[in-house]
Amino acid sequence: MSLTELSARADKADLEIDQLKDLFSKISSATAAQKSAAGNEKELLQLQEENRILKEKLKSYENGEASPAKTSDESGQGEDEVNPWDVKASSEKGVDYEKLIIKFGSSAIDSILISRLESVIKRPAHHLIKRGIFFSHRDLALILDQVEKGNKFFLYTGRGPSSEAMHLGHLIPFMFTKWLQDVFDVPLVIQLTDDEKFLWKDLKMDECKRLGWENVKDIIALGFDINKTFIFADLTFMGQCPSFYQNIIKIQKCVTYNQVKGIFGFDDSSPIGKIGFPAVQAAPSFSSSFPFIFGDKTKVPCLIPCAIDQDPYFRMTRDVAPRLGYMKPALLHSSFFPALQGAQTKMSASDPNSSIFLTDTPKQIKTKINKYAFSGGQATVEEHKEKGGNCEIDISYQYLRFFLEDDEKLEKIRADYSSGELLSGFLKKELIDVLTPMVLQHQEKRKLVTDQLIQEFMTPRKLNF
Numbered sequence: 001m002s003l004t005e006l007s008a009r010a011d012k013a014d015l016e017i018d019q020l021k022d023l024f025s026k027i028s029s030a031t032a033a034q035k036s037a038a039g040n041e042k043e044l045l046q047l048q049e050e051n052r053i054l055k056e057k058l059k060s061y062e063n064g065e066a067s068p069a070k071t072s073d074e075s076g077q078g079e080d081e082v083n084p085w086d087v088k089a090s091s092e093k094g095v096d097y098e099k100l101i102i103k104f105g106s107s108a109i110d111s112i113l114i115s116r117l118e119s120v121i122k123r124p125a126h127h128l129i130k131r132g133i134f135f136s137h138r139d140l141a142l143i144l145d146q147v148e149k150g151n152k153f154f155l156y157t158g159r160g161p162s163s164e165a166m167h168l169g170h171l172i173p174f175m176f177t178k179w180l181q182d183v184f185d186v187p188l189v190i191q192l193t194d195d196e197k198f199l200w201k202d203l204k205m206d207e208c209k210r211l212g213w214e215n216v217k218d219i220i221a222l223g224f225d226i227n228k229t230f231i232f233a234d235l236t237f238m239g240q241c242p243s244f245y246q247n248i249i250k251i252q253k254c255v256t257y258n259q260v261k262g263i264f265g266f267d268d269s270s271p272i273g274k275i276g277f278p279a280v281q282a283a284p285s286f287s288s289s290f291p292f293i294f295g296d297k298t299k300v301p302c303l304i305p306c307a308i309d310q311d312p313y314f315r316m317t318r319d320v321a322p323r324l325g326y327m328k329p330a331l332l333h334s335s336f337f338p339a340l341q342g343a344q345t346k347m348s349a350s351d352p353n354s355s356i357f358l359t360d361t362p363k364q365i366k367t368k369i370n371k372y373a374f375s376g377g378q379a380t381v382e383e384h385k386e387k388g389g390n391c392e393i394d395i396s397y398q399y400l401r402f403f404l405e406d407d408e409k410l411e412k413i414r415a416d417y418s419s420g421e422l423l424s425g426f427l428k429k430e431l432i433d434v435l436t437p438m439v440l441q442h443q444e445k446r447k448l449v450t451d452q453l454i455q456e457f458m459t460p461r462k463l464n465f
């Protein structure tokens, strides 16, 4: 079966579950009506039988036993591992994202959807979308429908503050989110999960809070609009906003241990804090968690740009949303920013040589790229000229796809490197020339972020909405 067929099938299955749930609630009320009318007994029995079967089906879907989104890897080998804590690819080209779309049951961002997006925003799509770096979504079309009707939505993204210095990969979702905020002119909430890092890492509580504060500087430096952006850290916000906590509890009531066990791989020795945490990341998807922004509007649609490893949290969120009378959040998923050493893993903040940090000096940037950036070139110049370089695995080229905005220039580099005309050294130099001014500019902007400005961003308050 082809990829599109499979993907369509997964979509259809999603729809069918929704229809089943719908039908189930209709039949429940129909049954009640029938009972009170004490009318046609045969029909009543039939309805009850249908009701029973539907309930069973629903139950098995909810327990994840018959999840329509799960497909097994047909080859039985080379399975990539992608979850919020671990990303491992079996091929040097990195994670097989087409397979991931099927496995997760999301939808590909295809050229039709991109054209629709462009016609709604009346400008070209961001290069991260056009180049397939944001490659998958859930319900983006529904958000566009709302925009066309003149209705507002809000953006939600976040960061787990586990290290002081952020690296290039951490910037991607935020840069993209800033673009979304600008083109749609909508409010944005940014969650810092200092509680998550306290639970998962060997860090003191105060250290988690401090790391969050440091990371906010990098986030604010990207230029988010203070009139439309609220940033919060869980360990503090939980005590400031009863509605946030109440939503967390509502979510926790709906999700069983059995369900999160399947989604997140918890087991009997997992601390209960971890088991309860997914509800904390889910809650900001609902506008009712922020009454100071949205007033009593509990159904403002939400769009979440994130790396695809965060999807498990939001699959769970989408599952509980209708049961709480809330909207399912829509999602835009990005692929991972590869490590300098190659696309097999995501960059790791704990290995300083696996990535370019926002605190690196021009000299460090140059050395790291020259020394570590995995090359898709051939072993000798002669061989390279004859066979050409492989852009798919060349990290300098891959990084340029993320950060070199000029489409024509990028395409020329691709063509000339693939034909063997350009050598690896040229790509590395090109990348150094793009990244050095970018990182330096970021450092300048970060210096301008004062504690007072951070405080303002993090104060619960009305936004322009």
Ligand code: TRP
Binding pocket: 084, 156, 157, 158, 159, 160, 161, 191, 192, 193, 196, 281, 304, 305, 306, 307, 310
């Ligand atoms: N768990 C994420 C991380 O470790 C942080 C996060 C919280 C997040 N809420 C989010 C990321 C929403 C994307 C979207 O980085």
